[in-house]
Amino acid sequence: DGGITQSPKYLFRKEGQNVTLSCEQNLNHDAMYWYRQDPGQGLRLIYYSQIVNDFQKGDIAEGYSVSREKKESFPLTVTSAQKNPTAFYLCASSKRQGADTDTQYFGPGTRLTVL
C-alpha cells in the first residue's frame, strides 16, 4: 500500500539536543512538506521541497533544518536553536503534475516533547 510513514510516533528530547524526525513516502510524489501543529491550532509550514536536492523555508523555519537527498525521504532536524520545540510534527506530500496537484497526503505525525 502506498503512503507516508513517520517515525518515531512519540519522541522525548532533553533541552540542548538536536533530534531528527523521519519521513518516508512511496507515493512517487515530487513535493514534500513539514508542518508544525500546536494544541488547538492550525498547521504552520516549516519547510517544503518540490524536487530532490532542493527545499525552501516556510513560515517558521528558524531552528529547523531539512535535507532531500532522495525523492522518498525528507527528514527534519529540530535543532537546539528551536526555542519551543514541543509540538506535533506532520509530514505531507503531493504531486507536482496532473490532477489534484494541491492535495496533500499526511503521515501519522510525530509528537515531540522536550523535557
Place this chain on the structure above:
Amino acid sequence: GQSLEQPSEVTAVEGAIVQINCTYQTSGFYGLSWYQQHDGGAPTFLSYNGLDGLEETGRFSSFLSRSDSYGYLLLQELQMKDSASYFCAVGGNSNYQLIWGAGTKLIIKP
C-alpha cells in the same frame, strides 16, 4: 497578508446538517481544499474546489464562490464519528503550497 477565516467551533446534533464557512484573502488562488483531523490524528483530504459551484462526495459537499472569496463545507446526516476539526486550505501560489485556516472544531451531541 494572506489569511483564511473559519469559525473556531461549531456544535450540532447527530443526524442534523452543519455548514462550516471559510473566507480567504490570498494573493493568488489555486483552489480551496477541506481536510478533516480527528484528535491526535493526521489531517485527511475531504474535498477540493477549483471552480465555482458545489462538489458532492457522499454525505459531504463543498462549495466555492471565487468572486466572494468564500467557500463552505456541508456535512449531512451527522454521525458521532464526524466529531473532528475541519480545516480549509487554499493553494495560494504555483509552488504547491497550501495556506491553512486555523480549523473548526465540530462538536456533535447525541
